[in-house]
Amino acid sequence: MNRLWIWLTVFTLSGCVRHEVVTPTVAVHQEQQIGAQASGIRGAGTGPQIAAYLTEAYHNKINMCRGNPSAPAFLCSGVMLRATQHSTQFHFWNPNPSSTGVSFSYLRADAKFSKLVFGYNNGFILYPYFFKPYGKIEPEILCFFPVDGATNARPDQGCGQSPGIAASRPCQSQGINTAAQYMTHYNQSPGKYGSLCGFNVRDSLNQGATTAFNEAIKAQGQGGSFAFVTQNEFRLAKWAQNLGATLPIEAVFYVNDTGKAGAQYDQRDFKGQTGIWIPAIKITLPQTTAADVRFEFIPADQAISS
Template sequence: MKRIILWMFVLLLSGCATHELSPKVDSDQGTSGVQSADTGTLATGPEIAGYLTEAYHNKINMCRANPSAPPFLCSGVLLRATQNSTGFHFWNPNPSSTGVSFSWLRADAKFGKLVFGYNNGFIFYPYFFKPAGKIEPEILCFFPVDGATTLRADKGCGTHPGFPTSAPCQSQNINTAVQYLAHYNSLPSKYHTLCGFDVRDYLNQGATTAFNEAVKAQGQGGTFAFNTQNEFRLEKWGQNLGATLPIEAVFYLNDTGKAGAQYDQRDFKTQTGIWIPMIRITLPQTPAADATFQYIPADQAISS
């Protein structure tokens, strides 16, 4: 992303570029890196569980004091719920889709279930801490609750057919959490009618502001928002790019999801030669509770 390249250049000029390579960083720098780009040393499963916990609790509103770096670049847990199948690799997008949907879990962006009731999936690194050589599918838009993006225009970020209220929030002059909640509360049917916030790279500081307001709106959205996962829409990537995608881990919620995650862990290692851990996520069941992230050695299909 252009904002990342620019900020890395600034860091180089200021002599601070080594911060991105550090395995641990201060809270105002975002979450932890899990691979040192100079040594190539991979983190262990327990370390990655620790990094995810840190990322979940880090309620920063921008990355590295850069107003053009939204917090999803360095904090929170960017995850995609998937349905396990031997017919396809979990990292390949649906060939008929126009984009790829994720959810973003953080202490101020909680939800108690995954889309379609799925029980496993995979996690992307925050882009500021991805290993060297990994690609960055562009993050396009964010819905405080599921946006029913399959039929929306503009790669899932635009208007849902027949519902003009579903046009991008900024295009409707909906720019704050207060404005979004007024929009939200005025609509009896949510999924197809709600708007999403454009957070594309070219918006720079505007993307940061929009995303932070969207997170506030989710936190104030009440029972419906908590019971309905939020939704990011990412640029669709090509097939069979597992080795270059910024995949940090596979995850599971329960024993049903564990079997799927075990298959995915083995499949990823077979196809890419890369070991990734299985992380057990316990989602909060009340707004007052927090998610937890555990590496359980006995649950791993393969240890390395």
């Protein structure tokens, strides 16, 4: 089933749907989001609410959304974030004009990592598409790598084969469909970074995308210390420039004081350019596999209150 049809069905039935229950904050999240969809609010949620939603989504280790096998879990659970390099020369929501796609990482209780790509310290977070405010676009989600795929060097919008490395072509095309098969592939790749395959999770695969993503998450959890210290990678289709007001951006974030300054600048810039206030959320990444991520809204760290 195409995800657009799934979403239209969910929208039609939004008066009676229930968000997957994992914490006491679920009911608040569902009501707030449905209210945003019904009223056309562009951006929704207070800072404390957003921090609670992110915590809920992080702990929500479901296998599919709303019991639909054609709705992969990333549409309604986990935290999809993009680490960015702070600059006053461009808006954080605009893709690099020279890139073929846009890279994100995915945090969930069963998909942890201890650092951001390139050692960056701040970035932004997308709403899970099933809970985005009304009127926001949905950049296509293309492929997922249990560890960073060095996608800038790959064709097919970052999802294809790394130059000269046949074993890096998409997992399913190699008959790699399960976490166990991926781990065999993983253990046979001494370089790993850029040498591993990614799982195709495009909408057109329907239930196959759900199965692929679930197996990829299992594989990440079995990847040991390398997978924990090397962030995973989603690849999204590249969107046009200057779409800040219609992108499903939930928050900016920072992981330390260095990143806080960048997040504060981005928070002000986003409000100035779009008229939409989003919170700056502090993310504390785990330094051991037993620890969990923390999401905090700290009023004193906000550049603007609304």
